[in-house]
Amino acid sequence: MAPTNTFNITAEPGTDIWRKPPTTDVFNAPIALPPRGKDAAAPLRHSGPLTSFLSARISLNFTPEEQYDQGGILLSFRRRQRADAVPPSSRPPPPKWIKSGIEFYNGHPRLSTVSCDNWADWSVADLSATAQEAKAAQEIGWTTVSIEKDKDGNGTGLWVYQVLDGEGTSGGERKVPLREICWVFGQERLEDWDVEVHAMAARPEKQAKGGLVVEFSGLEVKWDS
Template identity: 70%
Template sequence: MAPTDTFTITANPGTDIWRKPPTTDVFNAPTALPPPGPHPLRASGPLSAFLSARLSFTFTPQEQYDQGGILLSFRRRPNSPSSDAPPPQWIKSGVEFYNGLPRLSTVACERWADWSVADLDSSPSSSSKGGKGVETGWTTILVEKDRDGNGTSLWVYRVVEETGEKVPLREICWVFADRGEEEDWVVEVHAMAARPEKAVEGGLEVEFRGLDVKWAE
């Protein structure tokens, strides 16, 4: 996909992807893929073949927890990838508006979700200025399979557009653990947006570009 190609998701109030004990399990945020182009995007496949997923996005946050970014969902193969049931496990990473600032945000959900945040550094393509109505600038997230002497994991990075530097945000180690045959699991990659705040009017619009998913041959 050319870097200038874009698509948009609008998230209504009360939408989120979040699972917190003892009872909260919300998975109603809108997701999307780019329009079909000359080179079809393969957005789902066996977990054993997944190598990486990359996505850029920008939006103007207004409310606490406004968010946009990339979503990876994990399902057992017998379940249809198009099933309306929430995936049992998932990872989302992007930018989230928290306590007056847009921040880099990653949530990993194996049984219950856990959440980490990091500063969104100011640069020509990404602003960390606080306050409502401040555009985040284009931000790029990369989720990449990694193997080292200790095993296999997924690393989440923020990619600096000007230099290509991969800034590490989080290593997630449970994805390839206790799977039996990895071919029994499917990973799906989408863009996502959410506006968890319910007592507001209007939706959150997030613009995306450059969704790219790589698979082993």
């Protein structure tokens, strides 16, 4: 069943979020937040101190056609500035970021996570064995990803998961671990950093005919205060 309260992002050809040495640094993909519904008690809190961040998740669906067509969730990390120092529309790209979702790579939609501290690194994984196996390569269906703060005996980091609804114990959700990211909470003066969460979409192929439409639902961000 398709989710309700969806919203779309259209990514034009030549859009991407990617940073690779020696000189590639692209951050021109469209980002968005869900529109505030008439019955919403309060707007989504999508930004705050990194020390307070707990988790973020989103569901998405689209039909890819071009290599690297993608959509997902974006976490942007910035050093805190005075609220009136630089208008949000005038700010440069974030110095550090993470994106995770679905990316079309070598003929198949894949779970994709890119983590950018100094330069970006990228990992891909096959979609988990579910009803996806019965679909054509381009038919993704609704997919949910989650990025969650995690602390263990070795320290604090972020875990990225694919969330499978109805496949866990007693019909609950099951989380498939995709990647652990350890640099985020190792920033110098961690208390000076903020994180912002958005939905994002990109179509890096510059010669593509038309834009890529990605549908989103269920953007959720949790904080510890």
